Amino acid sequence: MPAPVRSGLAVSPALTIPRAELSERFSRSSGPGGQGVNTTDSRVELSWDVERSAVLGSSQRRRLTERLGDRLVAGVLTVTASEHREQRRNRDAAARRLAALVADGLAAPPRPRRPTRRTRGSQERRLAAKKQRSATKRLRSSGRGSDD
Structure with a gap:
């Protein structure tokens, strides 16, 4: 599980995204929430600017932009979470998603x-199975028992 967003987001032992980024x-x-759903800002959007990040090397940045290119908007990776009623749990879910995306990238x-x-044996077994299947279907057809 990644470290809380308040101090920085631990993606891997070698990479931690600082809170400032x-x-x-x-x-x-x-979604769910009862009466409080219309008054509570519980949906979280967590964004990280991959293009301007100081913690990435040039090869890491290039790999992330290649792999996450369709998810980046102007070099910024954004993740949303709104499945929980509480803002804190949605913040944790968004942090986990962002860390997983970056780690995969x-x-x-x-x-x-x-x-x-x-192998020759596998080819022979495949052909024998095809012949057996063909014979079964031939017997089912309207011209029963017609062996040519």
Whole structure:
């Protein structure tokens, strides 16, 4: 679980986003809440400017902008949370989401798949299964028992 937003957001042991780089906005949330839903600003928008962040290196910034490019608006990553009634719980949920997005975006790309050949046995089993299936369907058809 990430550190609270008040002191900074711990994304990984090597990366913590300082509190000064995060901005929160609160608004009224739709959904559950009873009478207080129309008076309480419980929805949270947590934003982080990836382009201007001082904690990212150039390679990290490039990787984040490539991977999260569709989520960035003018270089700013924004996450919202409104599923809880309490603002505090929505703040924690937004912080967890932002930390997970950044951690996934910074993760090393998967190793490329090394192509392998099918074994002769697997090819023979596949062809035998296809012939068996074909024979079953041929027997079900209107021309029963017609072996050519």
